[in-house]
Amino acid sequence: MAFRRAVKGTLIGGGAIAAAYGVSQVFEYRKHQARLAYVEAEGQMNAPFMDALPSRREQLSTLRDTEEFDVLVVGGGATGSGCALDAVTRNLKTALVERSDFSSGTSSRSTKLIHGGVRYLQKAIMNLDYEQYMMVKEALHERSNLLDIAPHLSAPLPIMLPVYKWWQLPYYWAGIKMYDLVAGSQCLKSSYVLSKTKALELFPMLKKDKLVGAIVYYDGQHNDARMNLAIALTAARYGAAVANYTEVVHLLKKPDPQTGQEKICGARCRDVLTGQEFDVRAKCVINATGPFTDSLRKMDQQKTANICQPSAGVHIVIPGYYSPDNMGLLDPATSDGRVIFFLPWEKMTIAGTTDTPTNVTAHPIPMEEDINFILSEVRNYLSPDVEVRRGDVLAAWSGIRPLVTDPNSKDTQSICRNHIVNVSDSGLVTIAGGKWTTYRSMAEETLDAAVKAHNLKAGPSRTVGLMLEGGKDWTPTLYIRLVQDYGLENEVAQHLAATYGGRAFEVAKMAQVTGKRWPIVGKRLVSEFPYIESEVAYAIKEYACTAIDVIARRTRLGFLNVQAADEALPRIVEIMGKQLDWSEDKKKEELEEAKRFLHQEMGYRARSEQLTKMSEISLTQQEINRYKKRFYKFDKESKGFITTVDVQRVLERLSIQIDENALHEILNEVDLNKNGQVELDEFLLLMSAVQKGQVSDSRLAILMKAAEEGLDQRGPVSVDRSGGGV
Ligand SMILES: Cc1cc2nc3c(=O)[nH]c(=O)nc-3n(C[C@H](O)[C@H](O)[C@H](O)COP(=O)(O)OP(=O)(O)OC[C@H]3O[C@@H](n4cnc5c(N)ncnc54)[C@H](O)[C@@H]3O)c2cc1C
Numbered sequence: 001m002a003f004r005r006a007v008k009g010t011l012i013g014g015g016a017i018a019a020a021y022g023v024s025q026v027f028e029y030r031k032h033q034a035r036l037a038y039v040e041a042e043g044q045m046n047a048p049f050m051d052a053l054p055s056r057r058e059q060l061s062t063l064r065d066t067e068e069f070d071v072l073v074v075g076g077g078a079t080g081s082g083c084a085l086d087a088v089t090r091n092l093k094t095a096l097v098e099r100s101d102f103s104s105g106t107s108s109r110s111t112k113l114i115h116g117g118v119r120y121l122q123k124a125i126m127n128l129d130y131e132q133y134m135m136v137k138e139a140l141h142e143r144s145n146l147l148d149i150a151p152h153l154s155a156p157l158p159i160m161l162p163v164y165k166w167w168q169l170p171y172y173w174a175g176i177k178m179y180d181l182v183a184g185s186q187c188l189k190s191s192y193v194l195s196k197t198k199a200l201e202l203f204p205m206l207k208k209d210k211l212v213g214a215i216v217y218y219d220g221q222h223n224d225a226r227m228n229l230a231i232a233l234t235a236a237r238y239g240a241a242v243a244n245y246t247e248v249v250h251l252l253k254k255p256d257p258q259t260g261q262e263k264i265c266g267a268r269c270r271d272v273l274t275g276q277e278f279d280v281r282a283k284c285v286i287n288a289t290g291p292f293t294d295s296l297r298k299m300d301q302q303k304t305a306n307i308c309q310p311s312a313g314v315h316i317v318i319p320g321y322y323s324p325d326n327m328g329l330l331d332p333a334t335s336d337g338r339v340i341f342f343l344p345w346e347k348m349t350i351a352g353t354t355d356t357p358t359n360v361t362a363h364p365i366p367m368e369e370d371i372n373f374i375l376s377e378v379r380n381y382l383s384p385d386v387e388v389r390r391g392d393v394l395a396a397w398s399g400i401r402p403l404v405t406d407p408n409s410k411d412t413q414s415i416c417r418n419h420i421v422n423v424s425d426s427g428l429v430t431i432a433g434g435k436w437t438t439y440r441s442m443a444e445e446t447l448d449a450a451v452k453a454h455n456l457k458a459g460p461s462r463t464v465g466l467m468l469e470g471g472k473d474w475t476p477t478l479y480i481r482l483v484q485d486y487g488l489e490n491e492v493a494q495h496l497a498a499t500y501g502g503r504a505f506e507v508a509k510m511a512q513v514t515g516k517r518w519p520i521v522g523k524r525l526v527s528e529f530p531y532i533e534s535e536v537a538y539a540i541k542e543y544a545c546t547a548i549d550v551i552a553r554r555t556r557l558g559f560l561n562v563q564a565a566d567e568a569l570p571r572i573v574e575i576m577g578k579q580l581d582w583s584e585d586k587k588k589e590e591l592e593e594a595k596r597f598l599h600q601e602m603g604y605r606a607r608s609e610q611l612t613k614m615s616e617i618s619l620t621q622q623e624i625n626r627y628k629k630r631f632y633k634f635d636k637e638s639k640g641f642i643t644t645v646d647v648q649r650v651l652e653r654l655s656i657q658i659d660e661n662a663l664h665e666i667l668n669e670v671d672l673n674k675n676g677q678v679e680l681d682e683f684l685l686l687m688s689a690v691q692k693g694q695v696s697d698s699r700l701a702i703l704m705k706a707a708e709e710g711l712d713q714r715g716p717v718s719v720d721r722s723g724g725g726v
Helices: 002-042 056-064 077-088 118-126 132-150 169-184 196-202 224-237 292-302 368-381 437-453 478-486 488-507 532-541 545-556 561-581 583-603 604-611 621-634 644-653 660-668 682-693 699-713
Strands: 071-076 094-095 152-163 192-195 212-222 241-243 246-255 262-271 277-287 308-318 328-329 340-345 348-352 396-405 420-425 430-431
Touching: 002 132, 056 094, 056 241, 056 262, 056 277, 071 077, 071 262, 077 094, 077 224, 077 437, 077 660, 094 246, 118 132, 118 169, 132 152, 132 169, 132 212, 132 437, 152 169, 152 478, 169 212, 192 196, 196 212, 212 420, 212 561, 224 241, 224 545, 246 292, 277 292, 292 308, 292 396, 292 430, 292 478, 308 368, 340 368, 340 430, 340 532, 348 368, 368 478, 396 430, 420 437, 430 437, 478 488, 478 621, 488 532, 532 545, 532 561, 545 561, 545 583, 545 682, 561 583, 583 604, 621 644, 621 682, 621 699, 644 660
Parallel strands: 071 094, 071 277, 094 241, 152 328, 277 430
Antiparallel strands: 152 212, 192 212, 246 262, 262 277, 308 348, 308 396, 328 340, 340 348, 420 430
């Protein structure tokens, strides 16, 4: 049965390939014409380009003092920022307000793929569905454009589809070749088939059992929060008044002089940081609030029906060694119909995802069940000798997918496949749904609708090919100049080039001297990540207002490793406090808020619960004796607990130096009753959790083991921060 289905699929696929090729050529021609039109239109763009960004305070004054904007965009996610950029580059007087930080919503919590949607193409072929086919085609065009306009923030990523049944090979191969073909000249790189041996060579951690081969295809990958910010900053440089931490609290209306009907003419905004309220007047208001689309629609018409059906997706981050450096893995159709993937990202591995109905919230929390579900799925794909431990989860987050029903459609129950653009009776333009990859074309369509509905004087969209912040002066070798001209570490220089593009020089110029022979400048925030202190000061220029903005979206530390982010926080708050003149109370508040964020939204809570939940020690008597012996090497006086002084004393004997603060943190991780000392039972609980794989990178466990070995050998030992295997 399955075989017959596959043959049918392959045949349909073959026929469809030929048909699609014809359509593809027409589409290509149309896009080529559009690009020429853009190049022509670029000359007519009289929007000024500002090299120095106005401060947030200046932006707020512009919002308050401008008599009337053409367009006010509500929501600073990918969609809203895309709308602001599209509007301002059509020479429209543009404003954008975001109630939290740019990209603080779904747009920083995605899978980070810039993709056409292999699965959707499969559905389009199987169901001979032209509309779905065109959606994929459009997304593939947008994929190519996004990689062009922000080359520093995005790159093609090879993704392996493991194949476990012989008959699947031609079936998958036809589907993936079709994907290449639909992309046409915008195909990133050609897909290819791999034998079992070759697949295992490239992806050695893959389970060998039943594997018959693999297919590798290419999609794009990006740093989503930075990409979002780049779009918003580009809009600001072209003159849009953009402000984060500015919330729309209600919509302003006035009667239309001709019809007498109430029409929206702006919004009452609240500066979330000061509580001050002010009005922003605009001819057209665009609702780009993602999962919150209904709350704005209800500000317009209280009785309007909901269109958003939110669905939560959880991702986990595990160490980079779970995937090869530059190869992702995706199974588009697991036995229960779900997608499972693990993708390398920022030297770590992202795995996911779940898809469960949820309530709309600005602070979604990854649940322990979701984390464990993803871990168990991941285990199915990895070789049994690769032990996937709960303690390997370095961070986890949940994002809310704003699935929408079309208010224009008769069938109000069925979820729209793509996005919707809707203009209400009072003129509110709503854009909802869609995906990250297509933010630009969604923005173009939204502005086309806004221009038409509000009779705005504007030309066509000019955003195809329009370079984003940092993209224009970026070259693949830019980092070498950063090393040579500024004396930055190679890894730091590569990170700065890949984050700020051509603007990396500005960050490098602000970097402090280390006082070491090498690197000359660039003090790291934490030793194992290439984020440096000057990025914190630079983040403020990029409108970062809180420590959370810095750990979550200007840098991605919170998404990569909650513990490392937690450690970097005091220094981040200190630097921000100096720049923004924060009082001691404000600094304390910032630190607490950011710690709460890591605990609730980035999976730190779920992680520490692993330790606190362990109510029983499951060790054999032999193991207990072994660990007790280790414990008493530190607790010389047999007090029944150890303090930083005990650990320090042992380390001194071994000539190991560890900073006092770091030592406190190391003990604090294990000190469950928070009494400033680690009791024997706490230590045994820790070792029990380590044995079970629930905790994998406890520094105290690693340090005590290393010290014990050092004491036995009386030689110097090195203490690694992670690696587990105690
Ligand atoms: C788990 C998951 C994985 C995904 N992976 C991918 C992927 O790999 N590739 C892809 O192409 N797409 C992906 N997507 C889809 C993509 O992330 C979303 O479609 C996109 O980010 C939505 O952007 P948005 O701007 O519409 O919403 P958001 O990013 O949520 O932005 C809406 C903004 O509006 C603001 N706001 C709300 N109310 C107000 C108000 N009253 N005043 C001012 N501001 C307000 C919010 O604070 C928020 O920042 C994924 C989605 C999820 C959930």
